[in-house]
Amino acid sequence: MIFDNANIFDGERFHKGSFAFNICFEDQDDEKLDLDGLWVLPGLVDTHAHLRDPGQTRREDLISGTRSAAHGGITTVFAMSNTTPAIDNEAMVLYIKEKSQHAKVNVKIVGALTKGREGKELTEMHRMARAGVVGFSDDGNFLNDASLARHAMEYAHEIDLPIISHCQDRDLGVGHMREGWYSTLYGIYAMPDVAESIAVSREIELSYLTKAHVHIAHVSTARSVKLIRQAKKDGINITCDVCIHHLIFTDEDLHDYDTSKKINPPFPTAEDQIALYEGLEDETIDAIITDHAPYTAEEKEVEFQLAPFGIIGFETLLNEILMVSQKGIKVELLLKKVTSDPAKLYKLNEGRIQKGLPANFVIFDPDQKWIVSRNTIQSKSTNTPFLNRTMNGKVIATYVNGRQVYGNVENFGKGILRLA
Numbered sequence: 182m183i184f185d186n187a188n189i190f191d192g193e194r195f196h197k198g199s200f201a202f203n204i205c206f207e208d209q210d211d212e213k214l215d216l217d218g219l220w221v222l223p224g225l226v227d228t229h230a231h232l233r234d235p236g237q238t239r240r241e242d243l244i245s246g247t248r249s250a251a252h253g254g255i256t257t258v259f260a261m262s263n264t265t266p267a268i269d270n271e272a273m274v275l276y277i278k279e280k281s282q283h284a285k286v287n288v289k290i291v292g293a294l295t296k297g298r299e300g301k302e303l304t305e306m307h308r309m310a311r312a313g314v315v316g317f318s319d320d321g322n323f324l325n326d327a328s329l330a331r332h333a334m335e336y337a338h339e340i341d342l343p344i345i346s347h348c349q350d351r352d353l354g355v356g357h358m359r360e361g362w363y364s365t366l367y368g369i370y371a372m373p374d375v376a377e378s379i380a381v382s383r384e385i386e387l388s389y390l391t392k393a394h395v396h397i398a399h400v401s402t403a404r405s406v407k408l409i410r411q412a413k414k415d416g417i418n419i420t421c422d423v424c425i426h427h428l429i430f431t432d433e434d435l436h437d438y439d440t441s442k443k444i445n446p447p448f449p450t451a452e453d454q455i456a457l458y459e460g461l462e463d464e465t466i467d468a469i470i471t472d473h474a475p476y477t478a479e480e481k482e483v484e485f486q487l488a489p490f491g492i493i494g495f496e497t498l499l500n501e502i503l504m505v506s507q508k509g510i511k512v513e514l515l516l517k518k519v520t521s522d523p524a525k526l527y528k529l530n531e532g533r534i535q536k537g538l539p540a541n542f543v544i545f546d547p548d549q550k551w552i553v554s555r556n557t558i559q560s561k562s563t564n565t566p567f568l569n570r571t572m573n574g575k576v577i578a579t580y581v582n583g584r585q586v587y588g589n590v591e592n593f594g595k596g597i598l599r600l601a
């Protein structure tokens with residue numbers, strides 16, 4: 182099978198025009214498909230999502246969540262540990278692995294750092310590592326106990342896996358949006374930016390002490406970016422990511438008290454958002470995530486201060502990337518942050534269009550328009566501010582290991598990439 186005339190993004194840059202660059206599958210007769218005007222991207226790698234399975238399956242489960250991911254062009258998803266019960270032991274990891282056999286896309290598992298994510302007792306990290314977790318996190322809960330966090334990092338360093346840290350001081354980081362001019366104007370109880378950066382500095386210092394790889398999840402403030410930039414310069418083993426929605430919305434956008442915009446960390450101020458752009462451009466920020474966090478309508482359709490934090494994100498990720506590129510950030514850089522860079526960060530053999538890699542890729546039409554609606558959304562939940570909005574660009578088909586998991590191009594069977 183040959184895809185002709187496409188703009189192929191190899192994980193770093195686009196190849197187009199006269200470039201003779203086709204994708205074939207083993208054991209297939211040559212057959213041509215003209216993809217003129219379309220993009221071929223490596224399958225997107227989303228290293229931070231909440232699939233709600235087990236225990237919260239009214240919101241999402243492994244099947245609906247990965248169907249939603251496939252719809253958005255994501256071929257690998259990291260399932261965070263804050264399920265009910267938490268993914269905090271070997272048996273739970275094996276359960277997710279077993280159930281993921283039927284998932285639409287690849288699922289990687291992030292194990293909890295402490296039992297029940299309660300911050301009191303470490304999990305059996307070695308056993309969970311043997312069962313196949315890709316990192317450890319009590320995401321949603323910052324581990325306040327610095328001594329326990331130090332021990333966790335020592336183990337993580339030994340196992341050679343990262344700790345993914347949700348940086349938010351437990352006492353200071355309460356409130357429903359970012360503290361500032363707009364929280365005052367809107368009358369919403371808010372959390373200051375330093376609730377995040379205080380926790381970031383603690384993690385930097387402990388990483389310096391233990392040499393563990395600490396990955397700071399969803400940075401959202403200028404102070405955090407500045408601290409991480411300096412830590413990297415100092416040779417400390419710190420990496421970080423940013424949520425795609427933090428690159429689009431700011432605290433001002435909460436004027437309508439829309440609970441689908443209530444997220445944690447909250448929308449940044451305009452100044453913080455500029456710092457996030459700068460962090461992306463100088464590669465202080467290593468990856469972009471969705472933090473896909475489904476909640477049912479019953480949970481979200483309440484007063485702003487009563488609503489839970491979370492936004493769904495799989496199905497609009499590429500559209501949001503196009504929106505951010507409109508603000509002057511190079512689209513190649515943004516695409517790299519959802520393909521080759523996160524794959525590199527977690528040592529995954531994907532995120533690139535490259536000979537010999539599993540055929541995980543996406544065909545995307547940057548010009549096609551569609552409307553996000555309850556009918557198009559594949560997730561069980563619809564908590565997105567893009568509901569009923571017209572999106573630019575549409576995923577045409579998604580392939581995982583050569584198998585089409587979304588779209589209407591014919592099935593090519595299992596395959597490995599072979600470049601002509």
Ligand SMILES: [Zn+2]
Nearest residue numbers: 320321347398
């Ligand atoms: Zn988090």
